[in-house]
Amino acid sequence: MRRKLVAGNWKMNGSLAANSALLASVNAALGNDVACDIAVCAPAPYLAQCQALLASSQVALGAQDVSAHETGAYTGEASAAMLAEFGCRYVIVGHSERRSYFAEDDALVAQKTVRVLQSGLTPIVCVGETLEQRESGKTASVVGAQLGAVLAAIDAARVADIVVAYEPVWAIGTGKTATPAMAQEVHAQLREQLTGCNAEQGAKVRILYGGSMKPDNAAELMAMPDIDGGLIGGAALKATDFLAIIAAAK
Ligand code: PGA
Numbered sequence: 001m002r003r004k005l006v007a008g009n010w011k012m013n014g015s016l017a018a019n020s021a022l023l024a025s026v027n028a029a030l031g032n033d034v035a036c037d038i039a040v041c042a043p044a045p046y047l048a049q050c051q052a053l054l055a056s057s058q059v060a061l062g063a064q065d066v067s068a069h070e071t072g073a074y075t076g077e078a079s080a081a082m083l084a085e086f087g088c089r090y091v092i093v094g095h096s097e098r099r100s101y102f103a104e105d106d107a108l109v110a111q112k113t114v115r116v117l118q119s120g121l122t123p124i125v126c127v128g129e130t131l132e133q134r135e136s137g138k139t140a141s142v143v144g145a146q147l148g149a150v151l152a153a154i155d156a157a158r159v160a161d162i163v164v165a166y167e168p169v170w171a172i173g174t175g176k177t178a179t180p181a182m183a184q185e186v187h188a189q190l191r192e193q194l195t196g197c198n199a200e201q202g203a204k205v206r207i208l209y210g211g212s213m214k215p216d217n218a219a220e221l222m223a224m225p226d227i228d229g230g231l232i233g234g235a236a237l238k239a240t241d242f243l244a245i246i247a248a249a250k
Helices: 016-027 044-053 080-085 096-103 106-118 131-135 137-151 158-162 179-196 214-220 239-248
Strands: 004-009 039-041 060-064 086-091 122-127 163-168 208-212 227-234
Touching: 004 080, 004 086, 004 163, 004 179, 004 208, 016 044, 016 060, 016 239, 039 044, 039 086, 044 060, 080 086, 080 106, 086 106, 086 131, 086 239, 106 122, 106 137, 122 137, 122 208, 131 137, 137 179, 158 179, 158 214, 179 208, 214 239
Parallel strands: 004 039, 004 227, 039 060, 060 086, 086 122, 122 163, 163 208, 208 227
Antiparallel strands: none
């Protein structure tokens, strides 16, 4: 049985005051026996603030991106080792917004994944098809290639150290959600690919669903056999919604 993971992706939202209020509400509402793992992936400038706010919390800290390089003359970049120093446990890699707005390709995403693993952190590897790709029957090949590039770059003995997030691009921030059956179909394919790489470890990998997950659809999505949690954008910015999704993750 895989323990579920509910991870908030704040994207480029927040402020010192808003982060403090949001995490205070979340921390106050969580009891000691939370049934799932929880994380928030904050914008880089707020990692130190969030590290302090989460010091004695059940909520782990994550980052939203990382450099593919280890160190050196890469202006504007933050390395995996730096993220680790600020208490990050998770790092999102290959989010569709990075892929589409910042031209990140599968090879770069794979390299970032390697860096995250090297620093002892857990990459949340995002895959997902556009509406056009779905409508032309390419979903399986697109997500297969995205995950395949990552699996080819990492040591097969470390497959269990990654988290995968299936985020259909057409569902992100749009209010359109994949039905549980549609999502499960893709998750099952991803599971097969993971177990094909390493049978024992692939069965342990958490595959999150992301794309307009909300309190009113979270439970039915996470009831599917291969949906092991959620990567939550908009709903992670409201404490009540984020908490309701956490409560749905059993
Ligand atoms: P959303 O975003 O929940 O706002 O659709 C999810 C994501 O992009 O990770």
